[in-house]
Amino acid sequence: MATAYTPGLQVTDRMRYRARRVLPIAGDVLVSVGDSVAAQDVVARTELPGDATPINLANQLSLTPADVPGCMLKYEGDRVEVGDVLARTKGIFGMFKGEYASKVAGVIESVSHVTGQVIVRGASIPVEVRAFATGEVVEVMPGEGVIVEADVSFVQGIFGIGGEAFGPIVMACHDHTQEFTSDLLRDDMRGAVVIGGARMPGETIRKAIDTGVSAIVSGGMDDADLKGVLGYDLGVAITGTERIGLTVIITEGFGEIAMAQQTFELLASRAGSEAAVNGATQIRAGVLRPEIVIPVNADDKASSGGAATSTHVAGVLEVGTSVRIIRDPYFGVIGNVAGLPSEPTVLGSGSKARVLEVACESGEKLTVPRANVEIIGG
Amino acid sequence: MTKLNPDQINVILATDCGSTTTKAILIQKIDGQYRQTFRGEAPTTVEQPVADVTVGVVNAATEVGELAGRRLVDESGKIIRPAKPASDGQPPEGCDIYISTSSAGGGLQMLVTGVVREMTAASAKRAALGAGAIVMDTIASNDRRKPHEQIQRIRELRPDMILMAGGTDGGTVEHVVQIAELIAPAKPQPRFGSGYRMPVIYAGNKEAAKYVDETFDESVELTVVENIRPVLERENLGPARDQIHDVFLEHVMAHAPGYDKLIDWTDAPIMPTPGAVGDILQEIAKARGINVVGVDIGGATTDMFSVFDGPDGEPVFNRTVSANLGMSYSISNVCAEAGMPSVLRWVHFDMDERELRNRVKNKMIRPTTIPQTLEALVFEQAVSREALRLAYIQHREFATTLKGVQQQRTVGDTFAQQKSGQSIVDNMKLDLMVASGGVLSHAPRMEQTASMLIDAFEPEGITELAKDSIFMMPHLGVLASVHPQAALEVFEKDCLIYLGTCVAAKGRSKPGKRCFTYEITGSTLNERGEMSFGEVRLFPLGLGETARIVVEPARGFDLGNGPGKRVEREVRGGTVGLILDARGRPLIPPEDRAECRRTVKEWSESLKLYEG
Numbered sequence: 009m010a011t012a013y014t015p016g017l018q019v020t021d022r023m024r025y026r027a028r029r030v031l032p033i034a035g036d037v038l039v040s041v042g043d044s045v046a047a048q049d050v051v052a053r054t055e056l057p058g059d060a061t062p063i064n065l066a067n068q069l070s071l072t073p074a075d076v077p078g079c080m081l082k083y084e085g086d087r088v089e090v091g092d093v094l095a096r097t098k099g100i101f102g103m104f105k106g107e108y109a110s111k112v113a114g115v116i117e118s119v120s121h122v123t124g125q126v127i128v129r130g131a132s133i134p135v136e137v138r139a140f141a142t143g144e145v146v147e148v149m150p151g152e153g154v155i156v157e158a159d160v161s162f163v164q165g166i167f168g169i170g171g172e173a174f175g176p177i178v179m180a181c182h183d184h185t186q187e188f189t190s191d192l193l194r195d196d197m198r199g200a201v202v203i204g205g206a207r208m209p210g211e212t213i214r215k216a217i218d219t220g221v222s223a224i225v226s227g228g229m230d231d232a233d234l235k236g237v238l239g240y241d242l243g244v245a246i247t248g249t250e251r252i253g254l255t256v257i258i259t260e261g262f263g264e265i266a267m268a269q270q271t272f273e274l275l276a277s278r279a280g281s282e283a284a285v286n287g288a289t290q291i292r293a294g295v296l297r298p299e300i301v302i303p304v305n306a307d308d309k310a311s312s313g314g315a316a317t318s319t320h321v322a323g324v325l326e327v328g329t330s331v332r333i334i335r336d337p338y339f340g341v342i343g344n345v346a347g348l349p350s351e352p353t354v355l356g357s358g359s360k361a362r363v364l365e366v367a368c369e370s371g372e373k374l375t376v377p378r379a380n381v382e383i384i385g386g
Numbered sequence: 387m388t389k390l391n392p393d394q395i396n397v398i399l400a401t402d403c404g405s406t407t408t409k410a411i412l413i414q415k416i417d418g419q420y421r422q423t424f425r426g427e428a429p430t431t432v433e434q435p436v437a438d439v440t441v442g443v444v445n446a447a448t449e450v451g452e453l454a455g456r457r458l459v460d461e462s463g464k465i466i467r468p469a470k471p472a473s474d475g476q477p478p479e480g481c482d483i484y485i486s487t488s489s490a491g492g493g494l495q496m497l498v499t500g501v502v503r504e505m506t507a508a509s510a511k512r513a514a515l516g517a518g519a520i521v522m523d524t525i526a527s528n529d530r531r532k533p534h535e536q537i538q539r540i541r542e543l544r545p546d547m548i549l550m551a552g553g554t555d556g557g558t559v560e561h562v563v564q565i566a567e568l569i570a571p572a573k574p575q576p577r578f579g580s581g582y583r584m585p586v587i588y589a590g591n592k593e594a595a596k597y598v599d600e601t602f603d604e605s606v607e608l609t610v611v612e613n614i615r616p617v618l619e620r621e622n623l624g625p626a627r628d629q630i631h632d633v634f635l636e637h638v639m640a641h642a643p644g645y646d647k648l649i650d651w652t653d654a655p656i657m658p659t660p661g662a663v664g665d666i667l668q669e670i671a672k673a674r675g676i677n678v679v680g681v682d683i684g685g686a687t688t689d690m691f692s693v694f695d696g697p698d699g700e701p702v703f704n705r706t707v708s709a710n711l712g713m714s715y716s717i718s719n720v721c722a723e724a725g726m727p728s729v730l731r732w733v734h735f736d737m738d739e740r741e742l743r744n745r746v747k748n749k750m751i752r753p754t755t756i757p758q759t760l761e762a763l764v765f766e767q768a769v770s771r772e773a774l775r776l777a778y779i780q781h782r783e784f785a786t787t788l789k790g791v792q793q794q795r796t797v798g799d800t801f802a803q804q805k806s807g808q809s810i811v812d813n814m815k816l817d818l819m820v821a822s823g824g825v826l827s828h829a830p831r832m833e834q835t836a837s838m839l840i841d842a843f844e845p846e847g848i849t850e851l852a853k854d855s856i857f858m859m860p861h862l863g864v865l866a867s868v869h870p871q872a873a874l875e876v877f878e879k880d881c882l883i884y885l886g887t888c889v890a891a892k893g894r895s896k897p898g899k900r901c902f903t904y905e906i907t908g909s910t911l912n913e914r915g916e917m918s919f920g921e922v923r924l925f926p927l928g929l930g931e932t933a934r935i936v937v938e939p940a941r942g943f944d945l946g947n948g949p950g951k952r953v954e955r956e957v958r959g960g961t962v963g964l965i966l967d968a969r970g971r972p973l974i975p976p977e978d979r980a981e982c983r984r985t986v987k988e989w990s991e992s993l994k995l996y997e998g
Contacts, residue, residue, distance in 0.1 A: 033575075060571035062533040062564075073560060117571055122563040122597045127571050167751045231743040243719025244686075244710055245750050261751065263744035291715055291751060335755040336745055336762055357763035358830030358996070361756060380755045 017164040017259075017297060017382065019271050025160040025301055027141045030153030032056070035135070037148050045139040045156060047284045047303075048174055052137045052153045058130030061112045066124020068108045069097050073124030080126075082116055088128060089113050095126075140172060140284050142303040161278050161302040163259065163271055165225065168287025168298030169238065169247045170255030173201070175222035177279050177302065181205030184272035188226045190215040197221050201283045201300070203275045206266040208258075210236045216254055223255040223285045225275070225300065227267035234262075248288025248296075255287040257298045260332075265340040268332065268384055278302045325383065331366060335380035342384065343368040390483060390653065392869045397469035399450070399458060399481040400861035401443050402659055403430055403488040403648075408439075410446035411861050412454055412481070413876055420872040422880040425856055426450035431644070432490045438644035439490060440651070456480075465651060483868060486652050487860040489659035490642065494518055494634055495577060497545040499525040499569070501552035501561045504789040504807065506590065509615045510551035511784075513589070513623040515705045517630040518661025519546075520687075525568065527561055533568060540572035546638045548574065548584065549626060550598070551614045553591030562594040566601040573605055582641060583607040585633045589614040589626040609633070621788060634658060654868045660689050660705060662863025666877060667691050667820070668703050669866045673874055676817035677701075679843065680859070681774060683823035685714035685753055688773055690781040694810045697787050702810055704785035708777040713825045714753030717769055721746050724772035731975045732768035732841065734987035735761070760996060763830070767838055770825040774842030782809045813846040813971075814892060814946055820882065822854035833924070836885045836962045837993050844973050846892040847946035848935075848955050851885040851962070884960035886927060889935060890967035893943040894974075895919040900940045901968035908933025911959075917968035920985070922992050925966070927959030935964075965993070 035054020045051060065080075066073045079095040082088050088110045099105035110128065117127040139145075143158025178200040180192040188204025190212040198219055204212070204226030210233030216224045235241050237252060259267050283302045290296035325331070325345055333341045347365035353375065354360050361377040368374060398413040398420075408431075412424045426449030431442035444463050451458035457479035460466050466480035496519040500507025503526035514521050522543050525536050548569065552562035569586070576584050588598050588610045595610045602608055612625040635655055639645040649656060657665075663680065671678045671693035680691040688708045696702035710719040721729055726739055742765065749755060749766075757763040789807035821827070821839055829835045836851050858881040866873035891901050897920040905914040911925055911933050927933055936954045937945050945953040957964055969989070976982045990996060 057573065059534060060537045062537070062567060062571075064564075118567070118601075120563065120567060120601070122600075123560050123567060125564060125567050127567065129571065167747075230740065231747045232740060234747070241718070241722040242747075243722045244716055245718075261744075262747040263741070289751075291753060334748070334752050335758060336748075337759055339745075339748065355757075356759045357757045358760065359756065359763070359828070360830075377756050377758055380758060382752075 017166060017384075019163050019268070019274060019384070021161050021274055021277070022304060023160060023162050025141055025143070025158050025162055026146075027139070027143075027156045027158075028153070029137050029140060029156060030149065031137055032135060034151040037150065037152070037154060039145050039148070039154060041145055041148055043145045045143065045145060047139055047142045047282065049139045050136045051139050051145070051156070054135050055132035056135055058114060058132050060117065061114070061128045061130065063094070063108070063110070063126045063128060064124060065095050065108055065126050069095060069106045071097060071124060074121050076124040076126070077119050077121050080119055084116050084119060086116050087114075088116060138172070140286070141301055142282070142284075158301075159304040161274060161281075161304060163274065163300040165257040165259045165287075165298035165300070166261055167245065167247075168255060168257040168289050169234075169250045170223070170252060170287040171248050171250075172284065172286045173223040173255040174282065174284050175200045177201050177203060177275060177281050177283050179203050179276055179279050181226075181272075184227070184269045185266040188212050193219055193221070195219060201225065201285055203272070203279075204267070205272060207264050209233055213237050213254075213256060217252065221254050223257065223287070225257045225259065225285070227260045228258050228263055228265035229256075231262050245289055245291040248286070248290075250287075255285055257285060257287055257300065260340065261334065263339065268342070270384065275300070281305075325364065325378065325381070330384050331364075331381040332384050333366065333374070333376055333380060334382050335376070338374055338376060341366070341368055341374065343374070346373060348378075390868075392871070395482045395869055395872065397456075397481040398865060398869075398872065399447060399465060399484045400865060401446060401484075401486045402857075402860040403432075403439055403442065403486060403490045404659070405490055406430055408442040408446045409857070409861075410443070410450045411856075411858060412450050412456075412458075413865070413872065415872075419879070420875040422858060422876050424450050424454040426453060430490050432642060438647070439488075439642065440644045440647045443486070443648065443651075483653040484651060485654045485861070485864040485868065486648060487657045487659045487662045487864055488639065488645075488648075493520055493660070494630075494638060494658045495520045495522055495544075495546050496549055496630070497522050497525065497540065497543055497547075497574070498549045499551065499565045500590075501527050501558060501565065503529050505618065506551040506553065506615050508784075508789065509621050509623065510549050510589070510626070512621070512704065513551075513614055513626040514549050514630065515707065516623060516661070516664060516703060517627045517634075518658030518664070518705075519630065520707050520709065525565065527564065536568050537572045540569055540574050544575050544577040546577050546585075547630070547633050548586045549630065550586060550588045551590045551626075553594055553613075554618055555592050555613050555616045557591050559591060559594040559597060562590050563597045563601060566598045570601050570603065570606070576637075582637055585609070585637050587611060587626060587629050587633065589629075607637075619788065631655060631657065631661070654864055657860075657864050657867075659860045660691075660707070662860040663689070664691050664703060664705050665863040665866050666859050666873060668693055668701070669870060669874060670818075670877055671701055674817075677812075677815050678818045678820065679811070679816055680820040681777070681823070681826075682857075683770065683773060683777075683825055684712050685824070686710070686712040686716050688712060688777040688823070690777050692781065692785055692811055694785070694812065694815065696810055702785070704781065704811075706777070706781040706784050708773075708780050711773045711777050713766065713770060713773065713823075714749060716750075716773075718746050718750040720769050720773040720776070723776055729765075729768050729772050730979075731982050732771050732986060733764055734983050734990055735764075736983070737761075737765065764996070766825060767829070767834060770838055771842045774838065778843055782811045785809055785811045813844060813849075814944070816845050816847075816849050818850045818852065819843060819845060820852050820854060820859075822857050822859065827853055827857070831995065831997075832883075832885055832961045833993050833995050836888070836965065837990070837995055839885075840888050840890070840965065840967060841973065844890075844971055845888050846890055846944070846971050848953070848957060849888050849890070850958055851888055851960070852882040853885060854881055855883050884929060884958060886960035886962040886964055887957040888965045888967055889937060889945065889957070890969075890971065891917075891939055891943040891945055892971040893939075893949065894970040894972075895940070895942065901943055901970075902937050902939040902945065904938075904966060905936045906933050906964070911964070917966055919968055919970060921966075921968045922989050923966045924962070924993050925964040927957070927964040929960055931959035932956050933959070933964065
């Protein structure tokens with residue numbers, strides 16, 4: 009039987025999730041192997057060196073650079089506060105002395121006799137890393153961070169903005185094809201991870217920000233609305249650092265597109281559970297997709313027989329595989345692979361490519377390039 | 387690495403280790419001439435779980451070997467050398483030399499600094515780009531950022547190395563050390579791990595070197611080379627460029643998975659892929675005595691190369707990387723930078739802008755999809771024209787004569803004063819354009835490739851168009867360092883596919899007015915006629931064929947000998963043919979959308995862009 013490999017997004021009700029949580033520079037790890045941690049627990053902490061402010065005292069005091077060290081009242085390693093006099097000139101016959109009062113607080117890091125420049129290092133910037141997944145610490149990388157493992161329900165989105173956010177899952181739409189209009193948002197959704205269905209207009213996102221929603225998830229959105237929310241046209245898909253007041257995740261793509269039914273049903277089945285989400289997306293080397301992570305609690309484990317299962321949808325295309333078409337003219341159409349012709353076919357564009365046949369839910373059979381589908385379902 | 391006698395090199399294996407695939411080619415001496423014979427590829431293996439680049443190299447080499455019927459890899463997984471002919475029923479085996487380039491892991495990423503942005507910082511940037519690096523940022527005293535903002539920026543970046551320039555020899559010391567005082571407190575971290583110190587190459591005022599050294603602590607590994615700009619009137623990029631290559635091998639490559647082995651295997655130093663492409667283009671420009679532009683348009687970035695005669699008549703090489711102009715990952719940025727109306731002026735039918743914007747974003751988030759319909763293809767090719775046009779503007783702005791040079795002028799120069807810092811890229815003097823990259827190489831019809839090149843670059847006068855058949859230029863660039871003759875032979879015979887020649891008039895007029903008359907004589911093509919302004923016409927002139935063309939431009943139009951002056955030249959044919967372009971330069975499609983659609987449709991029909 010003909011087969012082919014195609015990438016896909018992960019949507020699974022049970023899997024062993026492994027979160028690598030590391031500091032940007034070396035610091036302290038606060039937990040040990042075997043510890044149970046909650047998603048918002050701090051597991052590692054460090055301090056980034058403070059901002060360095062260069063002050064050109066030679067210019068400020070009209071000195072030659074070589075004279076600067078001799079005029080300093082504060083020296084390397086000294087702490088200075090705003091208003092402290094850093095240096096004083098010798099003046100003329102002891103009069104007309106000039107002095108420079110620091111405009112920043114910090115510690116003097118260096119004084120240069122070549123440039124007459126003094127570097128003042130500001131207060132350290134604390135950085136904390138949270139566990140993100142409610143689970144168990146399975147590995148500690150001393151000074152770097154930890155690896156947390158947890159049994160979770162897991163949904164990968166296709167694109168997101170905003171960083172890590174937390175909150176209970178609350179359903180706003182009753183169906184995966186329902187447009188996520190702003191009237192579906194309620195005041196009691198404050199702090200929640202709110203799940204929509206199909207396209208969410210920009211107005212919905214703006215209202216969600218006003219309501220104080222933690223994160224908002226739906227099938228699609230218009231690029232024009234993304235631009236409106238961000239305030240600029242996103243050129244390159246490297247996101248996660250936006251500060252718009254909440255995290256936004258779309259699961260399918262841009263335009264009028266419904267959330268995949270399986271994704272919607274999985275999220276609906278976990279309504280009320282605490283979730284951790286991350287909108288960070290990076291579509292270059294080392295692809296990063298947005299995530300929705302929902303811990304599976306002990307009761308769930310017992311009810312389904314204990315061992316967690318992991319399914320990854322990226323894999324082999326074969327006759328019968330459920331796929332979604334991810335390129336126009338059939339963008340968003342879902343069906344099953346009905347054939348995998350081995351010979352390349354000439355497309356409408358004139359290019360030659362390997363194709364597959366998709367039997368759609370409507371009964372229609374479509375021929376599309378293999379590059380233009382992704383596997384859905386486990 | 388042993389030095390081989392070029393005469394004894396008969397079989398060459400070359401690989402290019404890219405971010406996603408490792409491409410191997412075999413070059414063999416056949417009847418006294420070097421030819422590229424077989425190619426193979428395999429996924430690059432620098433990421434987990436394999437994390438050893440040589441695995442991908444061996445896989446690609448094995449595929450080439452199987453196709454060639456030659457055993458290239460032995461039982462222990464090593465490349466067999468030297469080459470041996472078939473004997474005792476055993477197939478031939480091995481190669482005489484093995485060479486490689488690499489851009490895996492995002493290529494070589496650098497931060498460059500200088501004192502004045504337009505002078506020493508520009509020279510540093512040229513050296514880094516010429517060595518094949520991506521320049522993440524350029525820090526200079528006058529880059530309009532405050533010192534604490536510059537420090538913050540250096541902190542955020544994680545370059546592979548830093549190149550510091552600044553000051554002519556005997557010039558400013560203070561400003562150079564000030565730049566060092568921005569880098570030192572920022573404590574930049576190298577991109578690959580914390581296991582080694584940040585390499586900093588200092589190529590500035592030699593009198594400032596010891597103060598720069600004093601400024602840095604043990605977190606930096608400083609090397610000092612000759613000044614990149616010893617005097618304002620002269621650049622000295624060679625020593626800095628060589629040092630970049632050395633640091634690339636010793637630090638960056640040595641820390642990438644499996645590269646320590648690969649360095650041992652190769653018979654010439656591994657080069658960054660774009661650096662090798664630049665080398666082969668310089669070789670071809672030198673060998674044929676021509677001006678060349680090369681382009682490689684990828685999913686994320688567009689690399690542009692040029693070799694043009696400088697003010698002193700010596701060829702000058704320039705390379706630029708347009709970091710966010712590409713056809714998949716960066717497609718949305720192209721549309722944002724160019725503006726959707728600029729993209730749509732190349733499309734000859736109606737499209738809904740809201741729908742298009744969503745399609746563009748969907749391509750960005752699912753970059754591996756391909757156009758299925760003609761409509762989608764036309765739109766992607768329209769985006770490519772704008773990506774190439776913007777990248778070429780950046781290239782022309784960068785490839786200038788040296789800025790800050792005092793010029794001695796005489797009274798005779800009063801009316802012909804040339805400012806320093808003018809672009810040396812002159813489309814009228816351009817002889818050959820070489821295209822590579824998916825959207826250009828894989829266009830269903832080569833007429834489309836030629837049309838994208840002409841519309842984006844707007845060549846003037848007489849220009850040959852070619853494409854790199856299988857992106858072989860990197861391999862040939864390294865080969866040129868070992869065996870230039872073999873590299874040039876393969877470049878001409880197997881690497882380039884000539885599309886044909888474009889004859890284009892510079893100037894503008896009213897549609898329908900005479901632009902130029904032409905007379906073409908050749909063994910297969912004999913035509914004469916007149917081109918009206920706004921027209922473009924394609925004549926069949928096949929691969930390997932040539933013809934003589936005589937062009938008489940109308941007043942105000944220039945084809946190379948000055949406005950209104952006759953031009954006579956031999957032109958080369960190709961897979962597309964001979965294109966006469968009277969659409970004018972600059973090339974401006976009509977502003978009215980309906981008229982623009984009509985005009986672009988006429989152009990596409992004339993060039994047979996979308997015929998079956």
